[in-house]
Amino acid sequence: MAPLIISLLGVFLFLFIPAVVFRAIEGWTYGESLYYAFITLSTIGFGDFVAGQESNTLRGLYKVLLMVWIFVGLAFLTLLLEVVNDMITKTAEATKSRLKSSDSTPADGESPRDAKVPLDDLDEDRRAPTDTSETV
Numbered sequence: 609m610a611p612l613i614i615s616l617l618g619v620f621l622f623l624f625i626p627a628v629v630f631r632a633i634e635g636w637t638y639g640e641s642l643y644y645a646f647i648t649l650s651t652i653g654f655g656d657f658v659a660g661q662e663s664n665t666l667r668g669l670y671k672v673l674l675m676v677w678i679f680v681g682l683a684f685l686t687l688l689l690e691v692v693n694d695m696i697t698k699t700a701e702a703t704k705s706r707l708k709s710s711d712s713t714p715a716d717g718e719s720p721r722d723a724k725v726p727l728d729d730l731d732e733d734r735r736a737p738t739d740t741s742e743t744v
Contacts, residue, residue: 611691618688622649622681633670634659649681 623645630641636657644657660671 611695615688615691618684622677622684626677626681630659634662645681648678649685651682 623642626645627638627641630636630644631638634641634657636644640657644659647654647657659674660667664670
């Protein structure tokens with residue numbers, strides 16, 4: 609649960625809050641600002657929106673803060689992808705473990721065909737034969 613909360617907080621911190629800043633500084637709509645934040649941090653970068661092009665007195669500081677946001681945001685998105693990957697891997701391993709530990713013998717009244725046995729647990733000679741004859 610904690611990784612999910614941290615992930616959602618990070619998405620809010622690196623996408624939604626910067627979009628508000630871009631809306632105020634760049635004069636874009638909130639949708640355009642959110643689009644820019646996502647496109648930039650996902651490294652797609654179409655180039656249709658470029659921040660920091662307007663001349664103002666704090667332009668240099670703004671560009672430095674943009675670079676910091678991009679670098680830290682890229683690191684966060686990498687971490688987020690790793691967390692998602694770990695969650696998927698753990699879920700797959702737990703599912704595989706449950707399948708392997710399930711009873712592979714048929715219950716009373718079931719035929720052996722109804723038994724739930726993962727294919728990789730079957731011996732080669734017990735698998736269904738494949739037709740290797742050639743038909744002309």
